Amino acid sequence: MTDVLRRGRASLAFSFFTQGATFALLVTRIPAIQDRYGVSDALLPVFLAAVPILAGVGSVTTEQLVKRIRPSRLLRWSQPVVMLALLGVGSGGVMAELAVALAAFGLAVGALDASMNMLGVSLQRTYGRSIMLSFHAAYSLGGILGASLAWVGAHWHLALWVSYLPVVAVLLPAALVGSRWYVDGDPAPVEEEAAGGGAGGVVFKVLLPLCLVMTFAYIGDSTVSNWSAKYLKDVLGSSEQLATVPYNVYMVTTLVGRGIGDFGVRRFGAVPVVRLGAVVAAAGFAVVAGAPGAWVGMVGFTLLGLGLCVLVPQTFAAAGRLFPGASDAAIARLNIFNYVGFLIGSPLVGALGDAWSYRGAMLVPMVLVLVTLVYARSFAAGSDRYGGGHERPRTADVGRGSNGL
Numbered sequence: 001m002t003d004v005l006r007r008g009r010a011s012l013a014f015s016f017f018t019q020g021a022t023f024a025l026l027v028t029r030i031p032a033i034q035d036r037y038g039v040s041d042a043l044l045p046v047f048l049a050a051v052p053i054l055a056g057v058g059s060v061t062t063e064q065l066v067k068r069i070r071p072s073r074l075l076r077w078s079q080p081v082v083m084l085a086l087l088g089v090g091s092g093g094v095m096a097e098l099a100v101a102l103a104a105f106g107l108a109v110g111a112l113d114a115s116m117n118m119l120g121v122s123l124q125r126t127y128g129r130s131i132m133l134s135f136h137a138a139y140s141l142g143g144i145l146g147a148s149l150a151w152v153g154a155h156w157h158l159a160l161w162v163s164y165l166p167v168v169a170v171l172l173p174a175a176l177v178g179s180r181w182y183v184d185g186d187p188a189p190v191e192e193e194a195a196g197g198g199a200g201g202v203v204f205k206v207l208l209p210l211c212l213v214m215t216f217a218y219i220g221d222s223t224v225s226n227w228s229a230k231y232l233k234d235v236l237g238s239s240e241q242l243a244t245v246p247y248n249v250y251m252v253t254t255l256v257g258r259g260i261g262d263f264g265v266r267r268f269g270a271v272p273v274v275r276l277g278a279v280v281a282a283a284g285f286a287v288v289a290g291a292p293g294a295w296v297g298m299v300g301f302t303l304l305g306l307g308l309c310v311l312v313p314q315t316f317a318a319a320g321r322l323f324p325g326a327s328d329a330a331i332a333r334l335n336i337f338n339y340v341g342f343l344i345g346s347p348l349v350g351a352l353g354d355a356w357s358y359r360g361a362m363l364v365p366m367v368l369v370l371v372t373l374v375y376a377r378s379f380a381a382g383s384d385r386y387g388g389g390h391e392r393p394r395t396a397d398v399g400r401g402s403n404g405l
Contacts, residue, residue, distance in 0.1 A: 005126060008183030012119050013138040015079060015178065018171045019112060020142025021149075022086055025164060026105070027225070028150035032160055033089060037098045045347075047098070051106040052339035058110020059339070063332035065111075066118065071328060072182035075115040079175050081108035083168045090160030114335045118328045121320035123183055125327075130265035136313040137258035144251050202323050202330045209375035210315050210322070211337040216368040217311040218341025219348065220281060223365050224250050224304055226346040227358070231288070231297070235358050238294035246301040253305030261310045270314050270379040277314075278372040281307025285366030289359045311372065312338070318379040 026033075034044055058078075065074060085108060088101035120135045146167075153163030228246035232238040257277075264273045284303030291297035319334045320327040345365070352361035 004181075005123070005183060007181035008119075008123060009127075009131065011178035011181040012116065012123065012183075013135055015075060015116055015175060015182075016120075016135045016138040017142035017145075018079065018175050019082070019109075019116065020139035020144075021146035021167065021171065022083055022142075023109070024143040024146025025150055025167060026086055026089065028147050029153065029160060029163070032154065033098070036160060037092070037095050039095065039098070047102060049343060050099075051102055051109075052342045054103055054106030055110035055113070056336045056339045058107040058112075059114045059332050059335040060110075061107075062111045062114040063329050066115070066328045066332070070184045071115040071118040071122075072179070072184050074111055075119060075182065076176070076179035078108045078111040078115065079179075080172055082112055083172045083175075087161065087164050087168050090164040110335070110339070113338065114332045117316045117335065118331050119182060119184065121316055121327050121331060124317060125320060125324070126183070130262045130270070130317070132313040132317040133258045133261035133265070133310065136309070137255055137261075140251055140255035140258055140309070144248070144255065147248065147251065201326045202333060204333070206322060207319065207330055207333060209378040210319055210334055213311060213372050213375055213378075214315050214334055214337040215341040215344070216365070216371060217308055217315070218338055219345035220285070220304065220308050220365045220369050221312075222342050222345030223349050223362070224301060224308075227349050227353075228301055231358055231362075232294050236291055236294045236297045238297075242294055246298060249298060250301050250305040253302050254309040257306045257309035258313065261313070264310075265314070270318065271376050273310055274314050274379050275373055275376050277307045277310035278369050278376075279307070281311075281369045282366045283307070285362050285369065289362040289366070308369070311369075314379055322378070 030044075030048070033039070039047060062074060082105060085101050085105035089098060089105065092098050092101055116135070120132050124131050149163065149167060152158075153160070225247060228250065229243040232246055233240060233243040261273065280303055284300045284305075284307055287300030287303060288297055289300075291300055316331055316334065319330040323330040348364065349358075349361045352358075352364060
């Protein structure tokens with residue numbers, strides 16, 4: 001591998017890391033944001049729903065923009081907007097300013113998520129082996145850092161802008177410098193387009209199974225992020241302090257699973273890894289639903305992190321293999337279902353918990369995750385070139401750097 005590719009991989013991993021930290025700083029301080037702006041409990045869901053909706057709009061817009069602008073440029077300028085919007089959330093004083101900052105955050109994060117994964121998929125194609133999980137591992141690491149810094153801010157009762165400013169001041173210029181080495185992959189050769197069925201552009205009917213898997217994965221993820229603390233405290237009778245642990249455990253096991261996941265894909269192929277991830281995640285939900293106490297529940301959330309962590313990165317990678325000649329468009333459309341799952345997951349579990357029981361509600365994402373097994377063959381599009389010992393490295397295709405390399 002050339003130095004261009006190594007720098008491109010490292011700079012993109014740092015972008016994923018930065019976004020993980022930024023997003024965690026926002027979502028883990030929602031109660032403080034609510035208090036700062038005086039947002040009522042009735043109005044808060046509107047603000048929270050607006051972010052993923054606008055992110056979906058940003059992702060759709062990105063599909064059109066990449067026809068004229070390289071994904072590396074979109075990522076280079078959308079990431080600073082996301083971080084500045086976070087700072088705006090922390091420094092505003094009236095509700096209108098919060099609305100503007102969250103709107104900018106949502107639109108920019110849609111473009112950022114789409115362009116990051118576009119670059120990840122094209123770089124994986126150039127490498128000729130699975131590396132996609134390593135990028136999402138960097139995101140998980142950033143999320144752990146962001147959540148830890150948010151805990152420090154809450155513990156010391158720091159103003160939001162005081163918590164956010166040092167992070168933005170460090171990560172924003174570092175991300176801009178790193179963006180000089182982003183690598184835009186070259187288009188797939190004609191024979192790959194024919195193998196993947198992508199020569200005529202994205203066929204949504206073909207992409208649909210991956211869209212469903214993405215939705216189900218994020219329903220599971222949002223269930224953990226939004227309901228794990230409440231479930232442990234109210235259902236399993238833990239202390240308030242212990243109730244904060246499951247999400248951290250989930251993030252750590254997500255990092256571990258993604259850190260080693262690429263090796264599993266290279267050794268056994270994407271299909272077995274996805275199937276195993278779905279089964280482990282379903283087992284995690286089953287353990288959580290049937291847990292007699294908090295510590296058993298913690299085991300369930302640990303399994304969830306190990307299982308769910310492989311699904312999203314491999315879904316993006318599979319879209320790139322399905323449509324090698326139109327991977328940017330496929331990823332932009334697929335990315336929308338990230339936000340669909342996020343929008344559905346939390347209200348679904350909450351409604352079922354109130355109408356039925358929270359234990360029963362945990363069985364619904366369990367079943368949805370198991371549906372992934374039905375669509376697992378979609379992850380073997382082409383010849384499963386990036387896993388299972390069937391890699392065909394493209395050493396001649398080294399990509400082109402976003403700074404002209």
